[in-house]
Amino acid sequence: MRSIKSRFLAGLASTAIVLAGAVAAQAETWKYAFEEAMTDVQGVYAQKFKEEVEANSDHEIQLFPFGTLGESADIMEQAQAGILQFVDQSPGFTGALIPEAQVFFVPYLLPAKSEDLGDFFRNSKAINEMFPELYAEQGLELLKMFPEGEVVMNTKDPVEKPEDLNEVKFRVMTNPLLVESYKAFGATPTPLPWGEVYGGLQTNIIQGQENPLFWVESTKMYEVTGAITLTGHNNFTTAVMANKEFYDGLSDEDKKVIQDATEAAFEHILEYQKGLSEESLAKIKEAKPEMTISDLTEEQRAPFKEAAAKVEAKFIEMTGDSGKKILDQMKEDLKAATQ
Known part of the structure; x- marks a missing residue:
């Protein structure tokens, strides 16, 4: 009797081991790279995404912040090759792959304040229906777009009008429309990898760059600008x-885990950004009191807005119908x- 019971228990144990092995085999480690530090907006989003995926599945997310796997072009190539499962990258860099994505760099198209953009990114037909098809053509599943904050000009000398940008070598991402924007604004646009920007400003190879305020503060660009x-x-x-x-090969259950994590991280990052620009600006002022901060009036912005019309026309010329x-x-x- 004892022998039969022992064999029965041994059989149960073997079955449990097999089942546990099957579950373990399904659990995977997914790699996710982004263009900023862990403490910056993309990093905060990525950490929330990781938290949600790991809380609701057996999968693990491995995060790779800026610089760990190379520059922006490198992580995009790795994502397209399937070495990375996820990548967070600005349309500023994907503009070469997907020309239509450059629309996000038409000046004065988007409101500058992130609080005004939540509903747009949630409900936009362009973002949620039209762009996914374009990204799919490049082997990418577009999961989410989100705002990171008002873009500011960060220069050696104060800027109050387009003429102040004359002969200023202004660093831009490798994005044809961004080049056109700064040409229209009167500057000399200079495409440069991000890793070379601080040194370029320090040695006066360039005299300006643009980014959200949190990025100017966290990367200490204010140290080499005025x-x-x-x-x-x-x-x-x-x-x-x-x-x-990778995404198309997932089970419906795993796809839902990713979609839910994407939405949770989106709402989290919008909340996180409330007051972030003001906080970053206060830190910059504290670190460098002599920094000139200019919030242009509507009258001062008018010539820049006038120049933006040329950029919009250029975008249509570049991308057609x-x-x-x-x-x-x-x-x-x-x-x-x-509204």
């Missing part, structure tokens, strides 16, 4: 993507979200 100008010309947008082959449809749809979506 002025920050709020022109209200843009809000920095970023996009979270998955390798499409496809770009115009997206631009028109975004204007409709923004009107609906901000």
